[in-house]
Amino acid sequence: MLGASFDPPERNARFAEEEGFPFPLLTAPRSMAEAFGAAGDGDAFTRRVSVLVAPDGTVEATWHVRDPAAHAAVVLERLSDRP
Numbered sequence: 001m002l003g004a005s006f007d008p009p010e011r012n013a014r015f016a017e018e019e020g021f022p023f024p025l026l027t028a029p030r031s032m033a034e035a036f037g038a039a040g041d042g043d044a045f046t047r048r049v050s051v052l053v054a055p056d057g058t059v060e061a062t063w064h065v066r067d068p069a070a071h072a073a074v075v076l077e078r079l080s081d082r083p
Helices: 009-019 030-035 068-080
Strands: 003-005 025-027 049-053 059-064
Touching: 003 009, 009 025, 049 068, 059 068
Parallel strands: 003 025
Antiparallel strands: 049 059
16 A cells, blocks of 8 residues: 655655554655546645555556545455455
């Protein structure tokens, strides 16, 4: 699992540590957010998007997160269906 944000690496590292993330929080270029639908041209802020990438590198699922508190359960349900 990885996380990505536009914030500088130092800020992402500090935030990940403060929140106790068990995964890296990477600094991503705006083009990556646009490619995954997390930002549009001229958007000041990004939207929360989760992307499930299959072992072969293909995108298996994409979620536009509306309720962050409930989102983990949605993703875990999808993962439980995998062989």
